[in-house]
Amino acid sequence: MKLLPAFYLQEDVVETSKALLGKILYSNINGQLSSGMITETEAYKAPEDRASHAFGGKRTKRTEVFFEKGGISYVYLCYGIHHLFNVITNKKNIPHAILIRAIEPIEGIKYMLERRNKIIVSPPLTCGPGSMSQAMGFTMAHNKIDLQGNEIWIEDNGILLSEKEIVKGPRIGVDYAGDYASMPWRFGIKDNKWISKPFK
């Protein structure tokens, strides 16, 4: 069954980011069902987190979605090319988000290969936030989608990894974020090869 609404309303986005590891992300887009196990996440903890688009509680058209109740998607375009898929968490008006950086393919691998224009099933297919989104078919049309619906959702398979099964490190590409650049808020499943970059 789907993760319940309460899952997305937990207060500590860092803990929720870890709890998403091992869960199953689904997309059912244009009649094409795909799924994969979430293997890598990053926590973005505004208002105090300078790396977040909602740093300081900043409200623009783009960041409005951060201030909705948790349990919806946030998709934005990065470098003019890549669609990055996030999950908004927490209570209304506390702008937390979790970036999904990689999955291990399970269902609909045929569709993933087509969307990525690839023939080999290996980590570059779904690892890295832009690649993952492309493989799953996520575009700007999938911003602000309710994760209780039937287009994009996360399945609760009962898996909750222990600290020993999780690796962590600084987030990717946030060097500008001052004190928050070095926060160990990137998480991965230990010894799983479906990750975007090695954890040191």
Place this chain on the structure above:
DNA sequence: AAGAGGATGCCCT
């Protein structure tokens, strides 16, 4: 109205 820069990935060397 214009310009800078970004939560990346690919291809080349």
Place this chain on the structure above:
DNA sequence: GGGCATCCTCTTC
């Protein structure tokens, strides 16, 4: 390991 593609958003003039 480095350069570059490519375009939206936000900031500032």
